[in-house]
Amino acid sequence: MDSIQSQEFKHTLLWHGIFICLLGFVAGLFLPLYANPRTGLATHLLGITQGIFLAVIGLSYPQLKLPLWVARANVWMLLVSAYVGLIAEFLAAVFGLSRMFLITAMGLPEGIPWLETSTEIAIKGISSFILLSCLIVLFGLRKTQSSSTSLEES
Secondary structure, three states: HHHHOOOOOOOOHHHHHHHHHHHHHHHHHHHHOOOHHHHHHHHHHHHHHHHHHHHHHHHHHOOOOOOOOHHHHHHHHHHHHHHHHHHHHHHHHHOOOOOOOOOOOOOOOOOOHHHHHHHHHHHHHHHHHHHHHHHHHHHOOOOOHHHHHHHHHH
Protein backbone atom coordinates (compact mmCIF):
# COMPACT_ATOMS: atom_id res chain seq x y z
CA MET A 1 0.00 0.00 0.00
CA ASP A 2 1.55 3.31 -1.02
CA SER A 3 1.09 6.69 0.65
CA ILE A 4 -1.63 7.89 -1.74
CA GLN A 5 -3.75 4.80 -1.10
CA SER A 6 -3.22 5.00 2.65
CA GLN A 7 -4.30 8.66 2.59
CA GLU A 8 -7.47 7.68 0.69
CA PHE A 9 -8.25 4.96 3.24
CA LYS A 10 -7.54 7.45 6.04
CA HIS A 11 -9.93 9.98 4.53
CA THR A 12 -12.65 7.35 4.00
CA LEU A 13 -12.44 6.09 7.58
CA LEU A 14 -12.36 9.61 9.02
CA TRP A 15 -15.41 10.67 6.99
CA HIS A 16 -17.45 7.60 7.91
CA GLY A 17 -16.29 7.82 11.53
CA ILE A 18 -17.58 11.38 11.87
CA PHE A 19 -20.79 10.45 10.02
CA ILE A 20 -21.44 7.50 12.34
CA CYS A 21 -20.83 9.80 15.33
CA LEU A 22 -23.45 12.12 13.85
CA LEU A 23 -25.88 9.19 13.51
CA GLY A 24 -25.19 8.28 17.14
CA PHE A 25 -25.95 11.83 18.26
CA VAL A 26 -29.16 11.90 16.22
CA ALA A 27 -30.22 8.53 17.66
CA GLY A 28 -29.87 10.05 21.12
CA LEU A 29 -32.42 12.75 20.30
CA PHE A 30 -35.25 10.23 20.11
CA LEU A 31 -34.67 8.25 23.33
CA PRO A 32 -38.20 8.68 24.73
CA LEU A 33 -39.76 7.42 21.48
CA TYR A 34 -38.10 4.00 21.36
CA ALA A 35 -39.91 0.83 22.42
CA ASN A 36 -36.82 0.19 24.57
CA PRO A 37 -35.20 3.50 25.59
CA ARG A 38 -32.26 1.74 27.29
CA THR A 39 -31.31 0.10 24.01
CA GLY A 40 -31.84 3.49 22.36
CA LEU A 41 -29.25 4.89 24.74
CA ALA A 42 -26.96 1.99 23.85
CA THR A 43 -27.47 2.86 20.15
CA HIS A 44 -26.54 6.46 20.86
CA LEU A 45 -23.35 5.42 22.67
CA LEU A 46 -22.49 2.74 20.09
CA GLY A 47 -22.67 5.29 17.28
CA ILE A 48 -20.36 7.67 19.10
CA THR A 49 -17.83 5.03 20.13
CA GLN A 50 -17.80 3.28 16.76
CA GLY A 51 -17.38 6.60 15.00
CA ILE A 52 -14.43 7.50 17.19
CA PHE A 53 -12.99 4.01 16.70
CA LEU A 54 -13.20 4.37 12.90
CA ALA A 55 -11.58 7.79 13.04
CA VAL A 56 -8.70 6.53 15.19
CA ILE A 57 -8.13 3.54 12.91
CA GLY A 58 -8.25 5.93 9.94
CA LEU A 59 -5.56 8.11 11.51
CA SER A 60 -3.37 5.05 11.95
CA TYR A 61 -3.72 3.90 8.34
CA PRO A 62 -0.66 5.77 6.97
CA GLN A 63 1.43 3.90 9.59
CA LEU A 64 0.24 0.42 8.58
CA LYS A 65 2.46 -1.93 6.62
CA LEU A 66 -0.10 -4.07 4.80
CA PRO A 67 -0.63 -5.37 1.28
CA LEU A 68 -3.18 -3.31 -0.62
CA TRP A 69 -5.80 -6.07 -0.74
CA VAL A 70 -5.59 -6.60 3.05
CA ALA A 71 -5.85 -2.86 3.73
CA ARG A 72 -8.85 -2.56 1.41
CA ALA A 73 -10.58 -5.61 2.93
CA ASN A 74 -9.96 -4.20 6.39
CA VAL A 75 -11.57 -0.88 5.51
CA TRP A 76 -14.63 -2.70 4.21
CA MET A 77 -14.84 -4.91 7.30
CA LEU A 78 -14.68 -1.85 9.52
CA LEU A 79 -17.33 0.04 7.56
CA VAL A 80 -19.72 -2.90 7.25
CA SER A 81 -19.41 -3.77 10.93
CA ALA A 82 -19.97 -0.17 12.02
CA TYR A 83 -23.07 0.38 9.92
CA VAL A 84 -24.59 -3.08 10.45
CA GLY A 85 -23.97 -2.85 14.20
CA LEU A 86 -25.60 0.56 14.42
CA ILE A 87 -28.59 -0.56 12.35
CA ALA A 88 -29.05 -3.74 14.42
CA GLU A 89 -28.90 -1.80 17.67
CA PHE A 90 -31.30 0.81 16.30
CA LEU A 91 -33.79 -1.89 15.24
CA ALA A 92 -33.55 -3.40 18.72
CA ALA A 93 -34.42 -0.04 20.25
CA VAL A 94 -37.29 0.69 17.88
CA PHE A 95 -38.90 -2.76 17.98
CA GLY A 96 -38.04 -3.66 21.58
CA LEU A 97 -35.90 -6.67 20.67
CA SER A 98 -34.57 -8.55 23.67
CA ARG A 99 -32.83 -11.82 22.74
CA MET A 100 -29.37 -10.30 22.16
CA PHE A 101 -29.87 -7.40 24.56
CA LEU A 102 -30.12 -9.14 27.91
CA ILE A 103 -29.16 -6.15 30.04
CA THR A 104 -30.80 -3.28 28.16
CA ALA A 105 -33.99 -5.24 27.45
CA MET A 106 -34.37 -6.89 30.86
CA GLY A 107 -38.01 -7.61 31.55
CA LEU A 108 -39.21 -7.01 28.00
CA PRO A 109 -40.88 -9.78 26.01
CA GLU A 110 -39.16 -11.14 22.91
CA GLY A 111 -39.81 -9.18 19.75
CA ILE A 112 -40.65 -10.34 16.25
CA PRO A 113 -38.92 -13.74 15.86
CA TRP A 114 -37.40 -13.18 12.40
CA LEU A 115 -36.12 -9.75 13.44
CA GLU A 116 -34.66 -11.15 16.65
CA THR A 117 -32.86 -13.87 14.67
CA SER A 118 -31.54 -11.58 11.95
CA THR A 119 -30.30 -9.08 14.54
CA GLU A 120 -28.57 -11.87 16.46
CA ILE A 121 -26.84 -13.13 13.30
CA ALA A 122 -25.77 -9.59 12.35
CA ILE A 123 -24.32 -8.79 15.77
CA LYS A 124 -22.42 -12.06 16.03
CA GLY A 125 -21.09 -11.60 12.49
CA ILE A 126 -19.85 -8.07 12.98
CA SER A 127 -18.19 -9.02 16.25
CA SER A 128 -15.99 -11.39 14.25
CA PHE A 129 -15.27 -8.63 11.71
CA ILE A 130 -14.23 -6.16 14.40
CA LEU A 131 -11.95 -8.65 16.14
CA LEU A 132 -10.32 -9.64 12.87
CA SER A 133 -9.92 -6.01 11.89
CA CYS A 134 -8.20 -5.17 15.18
CA LEU A 135 -5.79 -8.06 14.65
CA ILE A 136 -5.04 -6.82 11.13
CA VAL A 137 -4.36 -3.28 12.38
CA LEU A 138 -2.08 -4.60 15.13
CA PHE A 139 -0.25 -6.71 12.56
CA GLY A 140 0.07 -3.67 10.27
CA LEU A 141 1.53 -1.60 13.11
CA ARG A 142 4.28 -4.13 13.81
CA LYS A 143 7.86 -3.02 13.66
CA THR A 144 9.56 -4.32 10.57
CA GLN A 145 13.25 -4.78 9.96
CA SER A 146 13.44 -1.68 7.75
CA SER A 147 11.71 0.55 10.33
CA SER A 148 13.97 -0.76 13.11
CA THR A 149 17.07 -0.13 11.00
CA SER A 150 16.03 3.43 10.14
CA LEU A 151 15.50 4.21 13.84
CA GLU A 152 18.92 2.89 14.75
CA GLU A 153 20.62 4.95 12.00
CA SER A 154 19.13 8.26 13.20
